Amino acid sequence: MTQSLHRHRTKLALLLSLLGFNAVAVGEVEFLHWWTSNGERKALSVLDEHLIHSSLSVSTSSVLGGGGDSAMTVLQARALAGNTPSFAQIEGPSIKSWDAIGILHNINAVAKQHQWDDVLYPLTIDINRTQNGYVALPLTLHRLNWLWVNHQLLNKLGLEAPKTWPDMFDAMQKARQEGIMPLAIGKQPWQIAQLFESLVIASGGVDFYNTVLVDLNKNNIDSDQMRHALKQFRRLSELLEVSEESVNSTELSNQKWDTATAALANNEALFQLGGDWILGELLAENISVPSHIGCYPAPQSHNIFLYNMDSFIFMKSKSFTQDDAIQLANALADKEFQTRFNQVKGSIPVRSDIDLSSFNPCQIQSYKDFNYAIEHGLAAPSMTDSMAVNPMAQQAINSEIFRYYRDSSVTEGEVIKRIISIAESN
Numbered sequence: 556m557t558q559s560l561h562r563h564r565t566k567l568a569l570l571l572s573l574l575g576f577n578a579v580a581v582g583e584v585e586f587l588h589w590w591t592s593n594g595e596r597k598a599l600s601v602l603d604e605h606l607i608h609s610s611l612s613v614s615t616s617s618v619l620g621g622g623g624d625s626a627m628t629v630l631q632a633r634a635l636a637g638n639t640p641s642f643a644q645i646e647g648p649s650i651k652s653w654d655a656i657g658i659l660h661n662i663n664a665v666a667k668q669h670q671w672d673d674v675l676y677p678l679t680i681d682i683n684r685t686q687n688g689y690v691a692l693p694l695t696l697h698r699l700n701w702l703w704v705n706h707q708l709l710n711k712l713g714l715e716a717p718k719t720w721p722d723m724f725d726a727m728q729k730a731r732q733e734g735i736m737p738l739a740i741g742k743q744p745w746q747i748a749q750l751f752e753s754l755v756i757a758s759g760g761v762d763f764y765n766t767v768l769v770d771l772n773k774n775n776i777d778s779d780q781m782r783h784a785l786k787q788f789r790r791l792s793e794l795l796e797v798s799e800e801s802v803n804s805t806e807l808s809n810q811k812w813d814t815a816t817a818a819l820a821n822n823e824a825l826f827q828l829g830g831d832w833i834l835g836e837l838l839a840e841n842i843s844v845p846s847h848i849g850c851y852p853a854p855q856s857h858n859i860f861l862y863n864m865d866s867f868i869f870m871k872s873k874s875f876t877q878d879d880a881i882q883l884a885n886a887l888a889d890k891e892f893q894t895r896f897n898q899v900k901g902s903i904p905v906r907s908d909i910d911l912s913s914f915n916p917c918q919i920q921s922y923k924d925f926n927y928a929i930e931h932g933l934a935a936p937s938m939t940d941s942m943a944v945n946p947m948a949q950q951a952i953n954s955e956i957f958r959y960y961r962d963s964s965v966t967e968g969e970v971i972k973r974i975i976s977i978a979e980s981n
């Protein structure tokens with residue numbers, strides 16, 4: 556630890572003790588993440604405050620770009636340069652890959668103290684534990700197959716929230732005719748590909764989704780259900796491209812998901828389809844949910860729970876020892892903190908023993924649906940949001956889906972062929 560860092564810690568310890576906190580050991584830790592929207596920053600401030608109370612101060616390195624692709628590239632580059640942050644936001648199977656190169660602290664002592672084996676859901680344990688034990692700390696469970704609906708516009712159009720894709724397309728068509736943006740979307744590949752996941756589920760159900768986008772099974776990728784999902788996806792792209800021209804908003808072509816959420820909240824767009832970080836964003840802007848903006852399962856995905864999960868990994872370095880990792884992870888595993896963080900983030904907790912009665916009704920619904928889904932084999936990991944396949948395959952598939960969406964000359968046969976060849980080289 557450098558002299559100046561030490562001085563900084565000592566000053567902070569003094570300040571905390573003056574403020575009445577019992578600071579024992581104070582440390583500064585660096586956190587790499589991609590939480591940059593207003594709602595995400597609000598959740599991050601819950602984390603900052605909690606760590607200050609735990610005698611730790613965080614310096615954050617945020618990398619723009621929801622979904623985490625850019626943050627993961629930065630993390631890899633930093634690891635290669637031997638300059639890792641103390642801890643980093645991470646998702647899914649890449650936790651196991653990072654552990655395989657021997658760069659992660661295990662946090663088994665924390666898992667034991669917080670009874671993770673008993674209170675975490677089995678799917679959470681699977682993702683965060685390797686043969687070395689717990690090598691990541693889980694924090695949020697996000698639901699991705701949510702349709703966010705602007706009730707004011709829905710009423711104006713005299714419509715009900717759509718339960719099927721034909722109804723969804725009709726509603727979008729009607730909105731377009733009235734000069735209303737039908738669906739607010741972020742236009743980066745991961746967000747576009749996320750829309751496709753809901754169409755795959757609608758086309759063949761959750762088992763079909765799993766064989767195609769989790770197992771990458773060739774026979775199911777080359778199937779009528781897949782062709783149907785792609786055709787629906789093309790229809791969606793046509794509806795959106797045309798509608799953008801008609802509402803004259805060319806600036807939307809580089810739109811981020813939170814800009815899209817602002818359009819939904821400002822009564823400019825009828826729908827947004829996507830993860831419940833959208834809820835975190837709406838709550839941060841004091842939008843009433845579910846009265847102003849309602850949450851409904853994405854069409855034809857009732858009872859299905861498409862999820863991703865944010866975890867943290869703790870990275871070995873001279874200035875961040877195993878003891879440091881345990882001290883930090885212990886603070887982050889705190890049940891009160893995990894409750895508060897999820898409440899603000901829009902997600903549901905990874906622990907099964909947290910009372911959600913003070914959460915937003917959409918989170919309470921999400922919690923019920925999650926429990927139903929895990930009991931009935933209806934919970935599915937999001938491929939496009941890093942929960943199912945390795946990052947190389949994920950980015951390659953996302954970009955094929957994105958290309959199909961953007962370029963109407965790409966045929967269904969072509970995209971199917973390309974996804975199969977990615978599956979074969981996986």
Ligand code: BGC
Nearest residue numbers: 621622623832863864865940
């Ligand atoms: C993360 C969320 C985040 C979202 C948008 C997802 O990959 O799991 O925590 O809010 O990206 O940035």
